[in-house]
Amino acid sequence: MGKLRRGAALAVLAAGSLALAGCGSAHKSTTSGMSMGSGAKKSGMTGGSMAGMNMGSSPTVAGIKPIPTQNLGTGNWQGMKITAQAMTPIPFIVSDGTSEHEVKPTKKTSFHLMVRLADAQTNEPLPYATVWTTISKNGKVVYDERQWPMLSRYIGPHYGNDVTLPGAGHYTLSLLVSPPVSARHVEYQHVWLKPHRVNMSFTWRPPS
Ligand SMILES: [Cu+2]
Numbered sequence: 295m296g297k298l299r300r301g302a303a304l305a306v307l308a309a310g311s312l313a314l315a316g317c318g319s320a321h322k323s324t325t326s327g328m329s330m331g332s333g334a335k336k337s338g339m340t341g342g343s344m345a346g347m348n349m350g351s352s353p354t355v356a357g358i359k360p361i362p363t364q365n366l367g368t369g370n371w372q373g374m375k376i377t378a379q380a381m382t383p384i385p386f387i388v389s390d391g392t393s394e395h396e397v398k399p400t401k402k403t404s405f406h407l408m409v410r411l412a413d414a415q416t417n418e419p420l421p422y423a424t425v426w427t428t429i430s431k432n433g434k435v436v437y438d439e440r441q442w443p444m445l446s447r448y449i450g451p452h453y454g455n456d457v458t459l460p461g462a463g464h465y466t467l468s469l470l471v472s473p474p475v476s477a478r479h480v481e482y483q484h485v486w487l488k489p490h491r492v493n494m495s496f497t498w499r500p501p502s
Contacts, residue, residue: 313397313442315386315406315454357401358383359501364405366467367494372485375414376492378467380405383456388442399456404498409441409453409469421451422476423486428468429459436460459498467494 359382366378383399384406399406407427411420421443429437441453459465472489 311388311390311442313386313388313444313454314394315384315444315446355383355385355399358399358403361405361501364496366407366496367492369469369492369494370414371471371490371492373414374420374471374486375410375412375417376469376471377410377412378469378494379408379410380457380496380498381408382406386442386444386454386456397456400458402458403456404459404500405457407441407455407457408444408449410449411453411471411474419450419452420474422474423453424472424475425453426470426472427455427457428470429457430466430468431460431463436465462497462499464497465495467496468492469494 361380361382363379363381366380368378369376382405383403385396385398386406387394387396409425409427411423411425412418413420424443425441427437427439427441428435436459437457439455439457441455444452444454446452469492470489471492473486
């Protein structure tokens with residue numbers, strides 16, 4: 295219950311600041327190739343679920359190895375497609391409208407987590423929501439943070455953050471998605487009114 299309340303409260307805060315990132319060049323069209331089915335499928339780094347990223351244009355940070363983009367899982371909430379992906383750690387800018395500061399990955403950062411919320415029919419991204427991510431290993435929480443509402447030229451509005459994991463292994467990923475706080479056209483009446491949790495699991499192998 296605490297989590298739900300926190301998620302709802304964060305939805306209100308979410309409008310306050312926004313992160314800007316050059317999240318590679320995962321073009322919108324790559325989402326059509328992601329059909330992970332249930333949100334609980336495992337996908338290893340070597341799995342065949344690359345999203346067609348052009349790593350060449352990703353901003354890189356010295357000492358950080360590029361990794362292939364890995365699909366962590368998907369979910370569907372009342373016609374909202376929820377997709378989680380891991381990509382190479384990137385720097386991003388957090389702006390509150392008047393000032394900006396850069397968040398830089400370190401050599402310990404495992405990946406840049408990107409959560410996309412989109413209309414399952416039209417694939418149009420859905421902003422103004424809040425996403426809170428909890429990652430656990432063997433039942434122990436190893437990461438518990440909000441995803442920044444984030445803009446990217448190539449991906450459009452998404453929710454992201456850099457994530458550091460304690461090494462290789464099997465992890466569970468829980469996304470708490472809070473309702474978009476915004477006016478809506480009538481086709482979105484009566485949906486996404488309460489926070490919704492999606493659970494996924496994935497295997498992480500750091501680049502060698
Ligand atoms: Cu991002």
